[in-house]
Amino acid sequence: MELVNGSYRxxxxxxxxxxxxxxxxxxxxxxxxxxxxxxxxxxxxxxLPKYKINYACKALxxxxxxxxxxxxGAGLDTVSIQEVKIGLKAGFAPDDIIYTPNCVSxxxxxxxxNLGVKINIDNLSILEQFGHLYPDYPVCVRxxxxxxxxxxxxxxxxxxxxxxxISFHQVPHLKRVVETTNLKVEGLHMHTGSDILDIExxxxxCEILLNxxxxxxxxxxxxxxxxxxxxxxxxxxxxxxxxxxxxxxQRFKAFxxxxxxxxxxxxxxxxxxxxxxGYFFSKVNVVKQTISMVFAGIDSGLNHLIRPMxxxxxxxxxxxxxxxxxxxxxxxxGYICETDTFGANRKISEISEGDILCxxxxxxxxxxxxxxxxxRYRPAEVMVHDxxxxxxxxxxxxxxxxxxxxxxxxxxxxxx
Ligand SMILES: *Cc1c(COP(=O)(O)O)cnc(C)c1O
Numbered sequence: 001m002e003l004v005n006g007s008y009r010x011x012x013x014x015x016x017x018x019x020x021x022x023x024x025x026x027x028x029x030x031x032x033x034x035x036x037x038x039x040x041x042x043x044x045x046x047x048l049p050k051y052k053i054n055y056a057c058k059a060l061x062x063x064x065x066x067x068x069x070x071x072x073g074a075g076l077d078t079v080s081i082q083e084v085k086i087g088l089k090a091g092f093a094p095d096d097i098i099y100t101p102n103c104v105s106x107x108x109x110x111x112x113x114n115l116g117v118k119i120n121i122d123n124l125s126i127l128e129q130f131g132h133l134y135p136d137y138p139v140c141v142r143x144x145x146x147x148x149x150x151x152x153x154x155x156x157x158x159x160x161x162x163x164x165x166i167s168f169h170q171v172p173h174l175k176r177v178v179e180t181t182n183l184k185v186e187g188l189h190m191h192t193g194s195d196i197l198d199i200e201x202x203x204x205x206c207e208i209l210l211n212x213x214x215x216x217x218x219x220x221x222x223x224x225x226x227x228x229x230x231x232x233x234x235x236x237x238x239x240x241x242x243x244x245x246x247x248x249x250q251r252f253k254a255f256x257x258x259x260x261x262x263x264x265x266x267x268x269x270x271x272x273x274x275x276x277x278g279y280f281f282s283k284v285n286v287v288k289q290t291i292s293m294v295f296a297g298i299d300s301g302l303n304h305l306i307r308p309m310x311x312x313x314x315x316x317x318x319x320x321x322x323x324x325x326x327x328x329x330x331x332x333x334g335y336i337c338e339t340d341t342f343g344a345n346r347k348i349s350e351i352s353e354g355d356i357l358c359x360x361x362x363x364x365x366x367x368x369x370x371x372x373x374x375x376r377y378r379p380a381e382v383m384v385h386d387x388x389x390x391x392x393x394x395x396x397x398x399x400x401x402x403x404x405x406x407x408x409x410x411x412x413x414x415x416x
Contacts, residue, residue, distance in 0.1 A: 001016065001031070001279060001358070003323060006323070006324060007323070008320050008323065008358075010029065010031050010279075010384045010389075011031060011033055011384055011386075011387050012387070013387045014384050014387065014388075014389050016029065016279070016281060016320055016356070016358065017320060017321065017356060019281070019382055019389060020281050020283070020320075020356050023380050023382060023391060023395070024380070024395065025281050025282050025283040025299055025300075025356065025379075026280065026281060026282040026283075026298075026299060026300040026304055026379045027280070027281045027282075027379055027380055027381075027382060028278060028279070028280055028281075028362060028366065028367050028379055028380070028381045028382070028393075029278070029279045029280075029281065029381075029382045029383075029384060029389075030060070030062075030065060030274070030277050030278050030279075030363055030381070030382070030383050030384065031277050031278075031279075031384050032065075032068050032277065032383060032384065032385040032386075033385075034276050034277035034363075035065075035068065035069060035072070035273055035274055035277045035363075036072060038230075038269075038272055038273045038274075038276070038277075039053065039069070039072045039073075039074065039273055041241055041242075042228075042241055042245065042267065042269065042272065042273075043073075044245075045241050045242045045244065045245020045246060045249075046245045046248070046249050046265065046267075047245075047246065047249045048249050048252060048253065048265055049262060050262055050263065050264040050265065051264060051265040051266065051267075052074075052075050052096075052221070052264055052265075052266045052267075053073075053074045053075070053266070053267050053268075053269065054074060054075040054076055054077040054096075054097075054098055054223075054266055054267070054268040055069045055074045055075070055076055055077060055268070055269065055270065055273055055274075056077040056079075056226060056268045056269060056270030057076055057077065057078060057083055057086070057087065057270070058078075058079055058083065058270060058365075058368060059270030059271055059273070059274050059275070059363070059364035059365055059368065060270075060274045060278070060363055060364055060365075060366075060367060060368055061083065061086060061368055062367075062381055062383070062392050062393060063086060063089060063090045063392075064383050064390070064392045065274070065383065065392075066086065066087065066090035066092070067090050067091060068383075068385065069273065070090060070091060070092055074273075075092065075096035075097060075098065075266075076090075076092045076096060076097045076098070077097075077098050077100060077226075077268035077270075078097055078098065078099050078100070078117070079099075079100055079101055079102070080101060080104070080108075081099075081101075081104075081108050081111050081112055083099075084097055084099050084112055084115055084117055085115075087117075088115065094115055094116035094117045095116070095117075095118065097117040097118065098117065098118040098119075098120055098140065098223070098266075098268070099112045099117050099118065099119050099120060100120040100122070100142065100189065100191070100268075101120075101122070102122055102163065102164055103123075103163065106126055106129050106130065109121070109126065109130060110133075113134065113137055118140060118186075118187070119137070119139050119140065120139070120140040120141070120142050120187070120189050120223070121139050121140070121141055121142065122141075122142035122164060122165050122166060123166060124166055124170065124173060124174060124177055127139070127141065127166075127174070127177055127178075127183070128177045128181065130183075131177060131178070131180075131181025131182070131183040132181055135181055135182040135183055135184075136184075138183075138184040138185070138186035138218070138220075139183060139184070139185060139186065139187075140185070140186060140187030140188065140189050140221070140223065141166060141174065141185055141187070141188055141189065142164065142165040142166065142189045142190065142191070143165055143166055143167075143168050143171075143188055143189065143190050143208075143209055143212055144162060144164060144165030144166060144167050144168065144190070145168055145190050145192065145204075145205040145208040145209055146167065146168065146169075146208075147192055147201050147202075147204055147205040147208075164191070165189075165190065165191075168208055168209075168211075168212050171212055171215060175215060175216075178216075184218045185216045185218060185219065186218060186219060186220045186221065187219065187220060187221045187222065187223055187266075188209055188212060188213050188216065188219065188222055188223070189222075189223035189224075189225065189266075190205055190206075190208075190209045190223070190224060190225050191223075191225025191226060191227065191268065192205050192225060192227055193227050196227045196228060196229055196239050197229060197237060197239075199239065199240060199243060199244050199247070202224075202227075202244065203247060203248070203251070205224075206224055206248060206251065207251075209222065209224070210222070210251070210252075210255045213255070213259070214258075214259070219259070219261075219263055220263060220264060221263055221264035221265070221266050222252070222255075222263055222264075222265055222266065223266040223267075223268065224248065224265065224266065224267055225267070225268055226267055226268045226269040226270060226271075226272065227239075228241060228244070228269055228271070228272035229271075229272075230271060230272055230275045230276055230361070231276075232313065232314045232315065232316070232360075232361050233314055233316055234316075239272075241272070248265070249265075252265050270364055270365075271364040271365070274363035274364045275361045275363045275364040276360070276361060276363060277363040278361065278362035278363025278364070278366060278367075279358050279359065279360065279362050280300075280304070280305055280315075280358070280359040280362035280366060280379075281320065281356050281357070281358055281359075282298040282299055282300040282304075282356070282357055282359070283298060283299045283354065283355070283356055283357075284296050284297070284298055284299075284351055284352075284353055284354060284355045284356075284357060285297050285298060285299050285335065285353065286353060287330075287351055287352070287353055293331050294328065294329065294330050294331070295330070295331050295332075295333050296330045296331070296332050296333070296348075296351050296357070297333050297334070297335060298332060298333070298334060298335070298342070298357060299335065300334055300335065300379075301334025301335050301336030301340045301373075301374070301376070302334060302336050302338070302340040302373070303334075303336060303370060303371050303372065303373040303374060303376050303378075304334075304366075304367075304370050304376075304378065304379055305342070305359060305362065305366050305370070306369050306370075306371075307365060307366065307369070308341065308342050308343065309339075309340055309341070310369075314343070315342065315343065315359045315360055315361055315362065316359070316360040316361070317332055317342065317343050317346055317348060317357055317358070317359055317360075318348060318349065318357065318358055318360075319348050319349040319350075319351055319355055319356075319357055319358075320355075320356045320357065320358045321352075321354075321355035321356045322349055322350065322351070322352065322355055323349055324349065325349040325350035326349070326350055327347045327348060327349055327350070328347070328348065328349075328350050328351075329345050329346065329347055329348075330345075330346055330348050330351060331343070331344045331345060331346070332346060332348075332357065335374075336373065336374055337374065342359070367379070367381060367393075372396075372401060375401055377395050377396035377397065377400065377401070378395070378396050379395060380393055380394055380395040381393035
């Protein structure tokens with residue numbers, strides 16, 4: 001989104017204020033051209049004959065977004081059977097979907113198998129049970145390389161105390177399970193966490209995975225997961241994708257030569273593809289001056305965008321209605337009956353009540369983490385594609401809130 005003659009436009013033509021007027025606030029808006037930019041950036045950095053980018057759809061799972069990302073040539077990374085089903089509904093071939101659950105039941109893995117998707121198993125117990133039952137269904141195995149990547153402890157999932165993956169120290173045990181069950185291990189996987197700050201650490205993890213890979217003779221692919229960091233504010237550090245792609249490609253090429261087979265390299269980015277494509281628009285209900293602060297209270301809260309409160313994430317916030325006023329300092333808060341601060345002491349073009357504020361980086365882990373807390377409706381979603389906009393999710397209604405509630409007649413019964 002950029003300023004065109006003093007007012008904001010998405011893809012140069014779509015007026016966000018018009019979208020807010022038409023579909024009401026709060027509102028999520030996604031710009032597909034940014035998804036494409038990011039996909040191309042990653043794709044162009046990889047110089048290998050065989051690679052696949054599987055979009056981690058837990059970041060943003062609107063079926064139109066999935067369909068769009070499919071047109072770019074991506075596969076899908078899923079973490080639940082429901083995501084698998086949404087992916088199939090969006091038109092992904094089963095073979096283009098990889099299912100990477102954690103601590104799910106054998107039953108759910110069987111359901112995924114019956115849908116024909118790639119299965120990634122992350123513990124020895126389930127691997128052994130699966131292998132005894134279905135030795136002919138090839139699997140991928142999630143290895144934990146014990147590196148500390150990831151911006152904070154909630155999103156760092158590859159370190160030694162993490163619940164994810166099978167420790168690379170357990171490879172001898174893993175091999176025994178594979179040999180006794182006759183399983184075919186077609187892939188090895190790692191995912192070390194979101195927000196990689198240091199390429200060296202990622203490459204170290206990759207090295208451990210490739211070392212482990214030498215021990216398995218039937219491999220078709222190696223999946224290096226994701227965790228690529230995108231900038232959340234000006235001059236923020238982000239993963240240097242060009243350098244990462246080039247270095248991994250080189251290392252992978254050498255590995256394939258040693259291994260004696262051209263394997264497929266896979267990545268599974270979520271945030272990297274969609275974070276910057278999303279904008280969240282919310283209206284200012286009240287400007288409230290206290291003794292120490294000026295608050296701008298908006299028509300949303302942690303129910304719609306929880307990342308600042310949950311992870312301490314920074315989202316840039318700006319005034320869409322009046323971009324050119326003198327900047328003043330505001331603390332932006334929500335309407336939830338708990339402290340839900342979106343940003344403290346932010347410099348924002350002077351706000352009047354009724355102005356629309358925009359939150360950047362609202363494409364990943366925002367709408368998908370929204371809830372109905374305080375009995376609020378979850379927001380509508382709009383997709384901007386080729387200069388046109390489309391409503392891709394309706395705002396919820398009272399009916400949605402009450403949908404699965406069952407009114408029972410317990411009064412009369414207790415009288416009897
Ligand atoms: C969440 C997740 C991803 C995506 O992580 P991002 O930080 O959004 O890129 C990839 N792979 C797996 C297994 C995941 O759980």
